[in-house]
Amino acid sequence: MSWTDERVEVLKKMWGEGQSASQIAKELGGVTRNAVIGKVHRLGLSNRAGSGGNAKTAAPKAEAKAKPAAKAAPKKAAPKKAPEPEAQVEEPRTVSASPPPQPKMSAARRAIIPAGQPLPPQPSANEISPEALAKVNEVEKTAKKISLMELTEKTCKWPVGDPATDQFWFCGLPVQQGKPYCEAHVGVAFQPMSSRRDRRR
DNA sequence: CCCTGATTCGC
DNA sequence: GCGAATCAGG
Numbered sequence: 001m002s003w004t005d006e007r008v009e010v011l012k013k014m015w016g017e018g019q020s021a022s023q024i025a026k027e028l029g030g031v032t033r034n035a036v037i038g039k040v041h042r043l044g045l046s047n048r049a050g051s052g053g054n055a056k057t058a059a060p061k062a063e064a065k066a067k068p069a070a071k072a073a074p075k076k077a078a079p080k081k082a083p084e085p086e087a088q089v090e091e092p093r094t095v096s097a098s099p100p101p102q103p104k105m106s107a108a109r110r111a112i113i114p115a116g117q118p119l120p121p122q123p124s125a126n127e128i129s130p131e132a133l134a135k136v137n138e139v140e141k142t143a144k145k146i147s148l149m150e151l152t153e154k155t156c157k158w159p160v161g162d163p164a165t166d167q168f169w170f171c172g173l174p175v176q177q178g179k180p181y182c183e184a185h186v187g188v189a190f191q192p193m194s195s196r197r198d199r200r201r
Numbered sequence: 202c203c204c205t206g207a208t209t210c211g212c
Numbered sequence: 213g214c215g216a217a218t219c220a221g222g
Contacts, residue, residue: 003214020205035215037206042213046207177203177222 001030003039015040020174132187139184144172156182158189 001007007028014024021040022033040046140160146169151157156171157180173182181189 022204032215033206034217038208038213038215041207 001028008039008043011036011039012043012045015045129187132184135184136188139171139173139182143169145169146172156180156185158182158185 003011010028011024014027015021015036019027020033021036025031025033025036028036143160144155145160146155148170150172151170154175156173156175158171159168160171161168171182171185173184175181176183176186179186179190
């Protein structure tokens, strides 16, 4: 496979949307996530925030490790510094009861839900960590709001709203590994027994 | 172990 | 230019 204009376009789009390299690779097909990342870098759009944003995962170390076999001598050098001040841009999300835009449904359709997942308990917003709750509220604003049919094993299955109304959707954000929910919802779904214990305060 | 992106370097 | 191998981190 080669990087045709169309494929590059998809790459750019998805990367811009914050999709992970592996997701993009799967979507495109015929390439690995490494290829995607490599391409991303060569295209010069390594960081997603345009300006000011930094890849938080960039920590060049200058120490070689034991190589398994005869490999080239490692050269870790030229660390990049980006002294740019962060410019957090808040997007005025106008999410009322409007139908969520459905950008596109494509090859992301491959995993059928086993139908085994028990529905999560509704967030009885009571004794959950204020932080976790705040986070969830945040997330629910930016959630993908997908429908039942759109659930995959990799989409957060946290339900929001009343199933009896059309105000019902699933979070749909990328799940925490191993969990059925995204990070934020894992936070409220799985409470340490300790925290709910002495709620009698 | 699952994942993420970053970097290097032979091709 | 490409991407596997590797690295580093969550």
